[in-house]
Amino acid sequence: MIGIDVGGANLKVVTGSGIHIHYCPLWQQSPITEVLSPYSGEAAAVVMSGELADGFSNKNEGIRFIVDAVRAAIPGAVFYGTDGRFHLGPDRSLAAGNWLASADWLREQAPDGILVDIGSTTTDIIPLEPFDTLKGLSDLDRLQRGMLVYTGILRAPVPSLLRSVSLAGTPTLVSSELFAISADVHLVLGHIRPDEYTVPTPDGAQASVPAALQRLSRVVCSDFEEIGEEGAYAVAEQFWQEQRLLISSQIERLDPRHEKEVIVAGVGAKVLAGALGGAVLADRIGEMADALPAYAVREVALRTAGP
Amino acid sequence: MIGIDVGGANLKVVTGSGIHIHYCPLWQQSPITEVLSPYSGEAAAVVMSGELADGFSNKNEGIRFIVDAVRAAIPGAVFYGTDGRFHLGPDRSLAAGNWLASADWLREQAPDGILVDIGSTTTDIIPLEPFDTLKGLSDLDRLQRGMLVYTGILRAPVPSLLRSVSLAGTPTLVSSELFAISADVHLVLGHIRPDEYTVPTPDGAQASVPAALQRLSRVVCSDFEEIGEEGAYAVAEQFWQEQRLLISSQIERLDPRHEKEVIVAGVGAKVLAGALGGAVLADRIGEMADALPAYAVREVALRTAGP
Numbered sequence: 001m002i003g004i005d006v007g008g009a010n011l012k013v014v015t016g017s018g019i020h021i022h023y024c025p026l027w028q029q030s031p032i033t034e035v036l037s038p039y040s041g042e043a044a045a046v047v048m049s050g051e052l053a054d055g056f057s058n059k060n061e062g063i064r065f066i067v068d069a070v071r072a073a074i075p076g077a078v079f080y081g082t083d084g085r086f087h088l089g090p091d092r093s094l095a096a097g098n099w100l101a102s103a104d105w106l107r108e109q110a111p112d113g114i115l116v117d118i119g120s121t122t123t124d125i126i127p128l129e130p131f132d133t134l135k136g137l138s139d140l141d142r143l144q145r146g147m148l149v150y151t152g153i154l155r156a157p158v159p160s161l162l163r164s165v166s167l168a169g170t171p172t173l174v175s176s177e178l179f180a181i182s183a184d185v186h187l188v189l190g191h192i193r194p195d196e197y198t199v200p201t202p203d204g205a206q207a208s209v210p211a212a213l214q215r216l217s218r219v220v221c222s223d224f225e226e227i228g229e230e231g232a233y234a235v236a237e238q239f240w241q242e243q244r245l246l247i248s249s250q251i252e253r254l255d256p257r258h259e260k261e262v263i264v265a266g267v268g269a270k271v272l273a274g275a276l277g278g279a280v281l282a283d284r285i286g287e288m289a290d291a292l293p294a295y296a297v298r299e300v301a302l303r304t305a306g307p
Numbered sequence: 308m309i310g311i312d313v314g315g316a317n318l319k320v321v322t323g324s325g326i327h328i329h330y331c332p333l334w335q336q337s338p339i340t341e342v343l344s345p346y347s348g349e350a351a352a353v354v355m356s357g358e359l360a361d362g363f364s365n366k367n368e369g370i371r372f373i374v375d376a377v378r379a380a381i382p383g384a385v386f387y388g389t390d391g392r393f394h395l396g397p398d399r400s401l402a403a404g405n406w407l408a409s410a411d412w413l414r415e416q417a418p419d420g421i422l423v424d425i426g427s428t429t430t431d432i433i434p435l436e437p438f439d440t441l442k443g444l445s446d447l448d449r450l451q452r453g454m455l456v457y458t459g460i461l462r463a464p465v466p467s468l469l470r471s472v473s474l475a476g477t478p479t480l481v482s483s484e485l486f487a488i489s490a491d492v493h494l495v496l497g498h499i500r501p502d503e504y505t506v507p508t509p510d511g512a513q514a515s516v517p518a519a520l521q522r523l524s525r526v527v528c529s530d531f532e533e534i535g536e537e538g539a540y541a542v543a544e545q546f547w548q549e550q551r552l553l554i555s556s557q558i559e560r561l562d563p564r565h566e567k568e569v570i571v572a573g574v575g576a577k578v579l580a581g582a583l584g585g586a587v588l589a590d591r592i593g594e595m596a597d598a599l600p601a602y603a604v605r606e607v608a609l610r611t612a613g614p
Contacts, residue, residue, distance in 0.1 A: 008484075054486055054510035054522070058530045096528075121484075139528035143480040148528070150466075150483040159457075160466050160483035173450040176457040176467035177315075177428075178485070179361055203361035215361070221403075221446035221455070223365045 001305075002039055003298025004077070005098055005291060006048040006066050009121065009155065009199070011035055012291040014298050015042075019291045023198065027055030032066065036073035044077040045086065045301035046070055047098040047293045052139065064090045080104075080297050084135050086304065096139045098293035099124040099148075105296035105303075106263065106281075107131050114260040116251060116278065117292055118268035120154035120199060125250050127260065146250035151243055153192065153268030154199045156182035158219050158235065161242040165220065167231050172220050174235075178202050179218035182243065185236040187212045191271040244275050251276070265289040308612075309346055310605025311384070312405055312598060313355040313373050316428065316462065316506070318342055319598040321605050322349075326598045330505065334362030339373065343380035351384040352393065352608035353377055354405040354600045359446065371397045387411075387604050391442050393611065403446045405600035406431040406455075412603035412610075413570065413588075414438050421567040423558060423585065424599055425575035427461035427506060432557050434567065453557035458550055460499065460575030461506045463489035465526050465542065468549040472527065474538050479527050481542075485509050486525035489550065492543040494519045498578040551582050558583070572596040 003014040011024040011032060022035045036044075051062030067090045070077050078086040080101045081093030099117070106115055107128040117124040125147050126134065142148035151161065158180040164171050181202055186192045188209055197207035203218075205211040210224075213232040217224040224232055251262065262278030267290050273280045282289040289295075310321040318331040318339060329342045343351075358369030374397045377384050385393040387408045388400030406424070413422055414435040424431040432454050433441065449455035458468065465487045471478050488509055493499045495516055504514035510525075512518040517531075520539040524531040531539055558569065569585030574597050580587045589596040596602075 052525065052528055054484075054512075054525060057512070058521070058532070138533070140479070140533060143482075143527055144474075144477050146480065149480060156483055157464070157466075159464075161470075163468075167451075170451050172447070173453065173456060175450075176463055177361075205361075205364070214365070218359065218361060220450055221359055225365070226445070226447060 001043045001045065001298055001302055003294040003296070003301070004036070004044055004046045004070065005294035005297070006032065006046065006050045006070070007098070007119075008050045008053045012294040013039065014288060014291055014294040015039075019287055019294065021198070021291065026050040026053035026062070026066075028065065030069070032069035033072040036070060040073050042074065043301075044070070044074045045297045046077050046079045047101045047297045048079070048094060049096045049098045051095050059095045060090070060092065063092070063094050067094070078301065080300065082136055082138070084131075086301065093136075098297075099126060099142075100134055100137075101297040101300055102126070102265070102292045103128050103131065103134055105299045109284075110261060110263055112260055113263045114251065114255050115281075116247070116262055116264045116266075116272065116276075118247070118264070118266040118272050119152050120267060121150070121152040121156070123149040123151055123247055123266075123268075125149065125247070125254055127254055146253045149247060149250050151246055152182060153186055153266070153271065154181065154183040154197070156243070158182070158185065158216070158239050161246065162219075162235075162239055165235050165238045167220065167227065167234055174219050175221050177218075180212070180215040180235075182239070183207070184212035184215050185239045185243075186268075186271060188216065188233065188236050189240060196267070244272075247272065248276055265292045308605055308609055309349045309351050310601040310603070310608070311343070311351055311353045311377065312601035312604070313339065313353065313357045313377070314405070314426075314428075315357045315360045319601040320346065321595060321598055321601040322346075326594055326601065328505070328598065333357035333360035333369070333373075335372065337362075337376070339376035340379040343377060347380050349381065350608075351377070351381045352604045353384050353386045354408045354604045355386070355401060356403045356405045358402050366402045367397070367399065370399070370401050374401070385608065387607065389443055389445070391438075393608065400443075405604075406433060406449075407441055407444075408604040408607055409433070409572070409599045410435050410438065410441055412606045416591075417568060417570055419567055420570045421558065421562050422588075423554070423569055423571045423573075423579065423583075425554070425571065425573040425579050426459050427574060428457070428459040428463070430456040430458055430554055430573075430575075432456065432554070432561055434561055453560045456554060456557050458553055459489060460493055460573070460578065461488065461490040461504070463550070465489070465492065465523070465546050468553065469526075469542075469546055472542050472545045474527065474534060474541055481526050482528050484525075487519070487522040487542075489546070490514070491519035491522045492546045492550075493575075493578060495523065495540065495543050496547060498547075503574070551579075554579065555583055572599045
């Protein structure tokens with residue numbers, strides 16, 4: 001049995017022995033079938049969120065495309081939906097079922113927990129019980145409850161959280177061009193290594209600290225020489241401050257009395273847990289925590305199938 | 308004599324008889340020379356802002372590329388800088404000289420005016436006198452004074468101004484993906500026609516109202532069917548409200564006592580003047596107001612050359 005998570009940017013596969021992350025932006029021509037063909041003999045449990053990609057004219061078209069592409073490689077694959085069940089074919093409930101699979105697995109381990117899964121692009125914040133109240137929630141429902149926060153460790157555009165930065169005390173409007181992303185912020189702050197910068201750079205230049213400092217400088221329409229280290233780091237630090245604040249305020253909203261155990265997963269877990277506190281899921285399940293929905297849907301399928 | 312404005316996305320040419328706008332995103336391979344070759348026999352005055360494009364490793368490289376590419380078509384071209392002078396070759400002062408050329412021309416017509424030039428991507432807000440205080444201002448200086456506001460009528464990402472929208476009274480976080488842009492907002496609000504949507508759509512679909520409504524729905528991770536007309540228009544209206552507020556607050560900052568005549572130019576002039584008040588420059592100089600820096604640098608060059 002393998003677990004598969006078809007996201008908008010990455011396709012993640014969890015086998016009994018490890019995880020495999022394939023950069024595979026979703027659109028009509030995405031090579032999902034080719035990427036999965038090495039697994040064609042396996043049983044597979046699948047979650048998705050890539051149906052929202054704007055290469056599809058609507059979510060149903062995206063769901064159908066993903067299901068067809070997966071089944072072309074693995075005909076017997078089953079698909080987990082927001083109803084908490086497995087489906088054999090396309091179904092509206094398959095849209096964004098990934099986070100519910102994570103909750104469905106983790107709720108047995110940590111019923112009093114609140115899961116914070118910070119990925120490259122988004123952060124899921126999920127109170128694990130009562131599980132039945134989670135079923136049927138769409139992305140829209142979660143945006144309204146603060147359970148889906150569109151900010152991540154790599155792909156968040158810097159101007160998505162900053163409209164102005166303070167440079168040496170002077171408020172400075174920012175450019176809304178895609179000059180720098182959160183991966184640049186976390187790279188220069190030492191939160192990620194260059195090899196963890198696994199998405200394309202906005203300008204096509206290197207995933208290095210000097211190149212990231214130049215990208216951060218462009219956010220205020222400057223070359224690095226114009227604003228220097230102090231200026232470029234000010235942009236990075238103010239973005240990270242806003243990002244932390246956004247995530248922590250939504251956790252607070254879902255757990256105002258701080259009663260729940262915060263469990264942090266995802267590629268940004270180490271960084272975020274350091275800032276917010278909370279247990280790091282990777283301490284329990286290792287690197288699988290970086291691909292939690294793919295890991296979880298496999299576990300739920302194994303549990304459902306029984307011993 | 309022709310006027311040329313080399314921006315980050317468009318190359319605009321003003322001749323004695325009209326304007327020509329060429330969509331020409333700037334990077335190392337941009338066909339500036341080819342686009343300008345029909346004008347090779349002309350004298351030309353040039354302004355630029357495209358040197359900030361992140362295909363260049365810094366502004367000097369961008370300036371050199373643009374100057375070389377223009378001179379390959381028009382060897383005698385002259386380039387207007389933020390020092391208010393014309394240069395024959397690459398110079399650091401050529402970075403973002405476009406807005407100063409506009410002011411240099413308009414200040415003689417409306418010394419008590421404040422120019423608001425709203426383009427596809429950015430809005431320049433320029434008190435026209437005292438002109439000498441405008442010289443030497445970099446993009447960074449203008450971001451700090453509220454004279455350069457990164458919002459425009461076509462290319463502004465919707466999440467650059469909205470972190471949350473109210474849908475039927477419920478606050479709803481938004482996606483930071485580039486699902487919809489200001490052109491979608493202004494198209495569905497009837498501020499621009501489909502043929503005025505002159506930039507690529509984010510999803511590659513049509514520049515039509517139905518397609519724009521689907522793009523606006525994706526901002527809250529939904530299909531149009533999920534949130535309906537009411538929801539999609541709510542996204543558009545709240546973006547436009549924020550955009551108006553951002554621009555008007557910066558005008559207020561530069562002219563707190565409302566003493567100056569507001570003169571509105573650029574492709575968004577009609578829309579913005581309706582919302583903010585002010586005179587529309589196009590009523591005086593026609594379509595030239597949509598390419599003001601290219602028009603103005605030509606006028607300034609003619610004035611400098613004398614009769």
